[in-house]
Amino acid sequence: MRVLGPADAIAEGTAVAYPPPPGGLIGLIGVRHSGDIKVFVNSCPHLGVSLDWAAGRFLDEGGTHIVCATHGARFRLEDGVCDRGICLGDRLEAVVTQINDGMVCVPEDAGQ
Ligand code: FES
Numbered sequence: 239m240r241v242l243g244p245a246d247a248i249a250e251g252t253a254v255a256y257p258p259p260p261g262g263l264i265g266l267i268g269v270r271h272s273g274d275i276k277v278f279v280n281s282c283p284h285l286g287v288s289l290d291w292a293a294g295r296f297l298d299e300g301g302t303h304i305v306c307a308t309h310g311a312r313f314r315l316e317d318g319v320c321d322r323g324i325c326l327g328d329r330l331e332a333v334v335t336q337i338n339d340g341m342v343c344v345p346e347d348a349g350q
Contacts, residue, residue, distance in 0.1 A: 239336065239338070239343040239344065239345060239346065240259065240343065240344055240345065240346045240348065241338075241341050241342070241343050242256045242266065242268060242277070242341070242342040242343065242344060243256070243268075243341065243342055244340055244341055244342070245275055245337050245340055245341065245342050246340065248268050248269065248270045248275060248342075249270060250270050250271075250272075250273070250301075251270070251297070251300075251301030251302070252269070252270065252297065252301065253267055253268065253269045253294075253295075253296040253297050253304065254267070254268040254269075254294070255267060255268075255280065255290065255293075255294040255296075256268060256277075256349075257349075258349045258350065259346065259347050259348060259349045259350075262347075262349050262350050263350060264279060264280055264281050264288065264349050264350035265280045265288075265349055266278065266279060266280055266333060266344065266348060266349050267279075267280050267289065267296055267304065267330075268342055269296075269297070269304070269315045270315075271315035271316045272316070275335055275337060275342055276315060276316070276318070276332065276335065277332070277333040277335045277342065277344055277348070278304070278313075278318050278330040278331060278332055278333065279330065279331040279333060279348070279349060279350060280349075281330075281331065281350065282306045282308060282311065282325070282330075283320070283325050283328035283329065283330065283331075284306065284308070284309060284311060284323075284324055284325040284328070285308065287306075287308050288307075289304055289305070289306045289307060289330075290307055291305060291307035292307075297315075298312060302314075302315065303315065303321075303322075304318070304330065306323070309323060309324050310323055310324075311323025311324055311325050311326075313329070313330050317329065317332070318330030318331070318332055333345070333348045333349075334348075
């Protein structure tokens with residue numbers, strides 16, 4: 239497993255950017271929803287671009303959705319499903335995530 243960082247660095251309604259795996263180009267997004275940490279690949283299902291609207295900034299003003307900076311699609315934090323926007327019904331790629339000793343851990347090759 240690859241260690242991304244401390245789980246307590248992700249407050250409820252916030253997001254954290256993580257780098258790509260070694261040799262990769264596409265990183266990850268960590269969010270906390272209802273107390274649970276979720277990790278998604280930072281790639282919009284519409285065009286495959288990164289989602290950040292500013293460096294490491296992903297969430298809408300209410301902290302309820304990840305927003306794609308390119309066309310504004312909104313993805314639910316709980317499951318990454320787009321519930322508003324051009325890719326309605328598509329979803330972000332979720333990453334298997336474990337919390338080990340307070341650290342967010344994902345498979346070595348998570349990301350792209
Ligand atoms: S590239 Fe994300 S909504 Fe179009």
